[in-house]
Amino acid sequence: MQDGLTILSPAGFLDAHTAPEFETAVEQEIEAGHRKLIVDCQGLTYISSAGLGVFMSFLEELRESGGDIKICGPSPKVLQVFEILGFPAIFDMLPDVAAAVKRYAECPVKGGE
Amino acid sequence: MQDGLTILSPAGFLDAHTAPEFETAVEQEIEAGHRKLIVDCQGLTYISSAGLGVFMSFLEELRESGGDIKICGPSPKVLQVFEILGFPAIFDMLPDVAAAVKRYAECPVKGGE
Amino acid sequence: MPSLERTFILQVPSSTENLVMIRDFVTSIAEQAGLTPGEVADMELAVDEACANVMEHAYGRDMTKEVSVRATLDGDTVEIDVIDTGQGFDPTAVEQLELDKLISSRRSGGLGMRLMKKLMDEVHYEMIPGKKNELRMIKRLRKK
């Protein structure tokens, strides 16, 4: 595995009830100096806008310091929510962790090519 | 397999909504001349008194003509309902189909030994 | 500090098709109240029996009517009230036959009220003729 990549794997549902916990997990990684995050959504059965908000609020900060959030593995149901709101235009969205790792090697910051 | 045994396998939940369908299935077997029934409860996730009622209403008729209902394979949750109401004192309850078949060989009608 | 009382209400059309929703509702609340899996299953079955009786007996399968289930949690008990506006009845006048008697008379019913009483700590009926009928069932939390 490439140096300095951090994988987060939220599982179950990510809604207004569980988003704060996921937000704390992301914050802790950032505080620990980790900037290149991969969020593996394979275990996610459901996401609402409260869950999406966690992705939104940290993106600028990470990209400013050479990091990024790459999203991978969402089920069709979860992917559909990202797509309705236009996330694929802004976030790198990959099929699985391997593809996300590869993407970091090719292009650490989406749009920064 | 022993001659003349009929296996019924209700699946999912057996409540006031689904019991009529199961009742019809039992009735059809009886009309077709089948008297020795095995009800395999392995696929049952839930039973209420409406489901138990199907077992109750045909037992006398079957036993009078040398048949029986042997119940097998209930999960602990389903078995618990049979037990609360005292079914094991009246019905042969076995762990699986093989045991129910064996029981028919030893003792076609419970209580008729 | 006294624990906050929480109330949940589910109202559905009087059709046995909706017993699944009622069971899911009760299961969620019983889990939230901290009951054990066995107690959750007991409460699920007791409320199913109560609602199936309303659908069949109180409303005589009239699907234009409604069944309400109200659950109230405090720190000590889970109270479930099943409410209908159908024909009431006199629960004390219902003959409770043993299982062998029911079977020898080829009955397919007669176990529902007995089940509720075995599964819950308290079961009370309150009938206000022509207005509403309420069945109150209580499960006490076992303190660990």
Add this chain to the structure above:
Amino acid sequence: MPSLERTFILQVPSSTENLVMIRDFVTSIAEQAGLTPGEVADMELAVDEACANVMEHAYGRDMTKEVSVRATLDGDTVEIDVIDTGQGFDPTAVEQLELDKLISSRRSGGLGMRLMKKLMDEVHYEMIPGKKNELRMIKRLRKK
């Protein structure tokens, strides 16, 4: 023959913990109405967003308040009404920023109302100040 109108009501305490129950309730009804799996998922999400907004904004996380969801099915539509008694708001005054603007201002919210509008065929707010606020959402059944 006009199809029977059916009404379902769920009322829960205003706590995000109860969003799961609300989603299960909506999913059961949407399936019963004959929506496709994709439409069921749309409705589940739209109602979750509406109720999360009530819990967070209308009631400001006051868990002693209650959120009601009423679903009405006829043969043509599924109507969902989300009702609260909290502080109303003026939906027309809410600025709708694009996703890139929200991200560059490091916002974690601002997508809920847009989602509801994309997922449902109709979305209307009706506020009666100090009495109740009602959000009505409609999904029309596609005839096959």
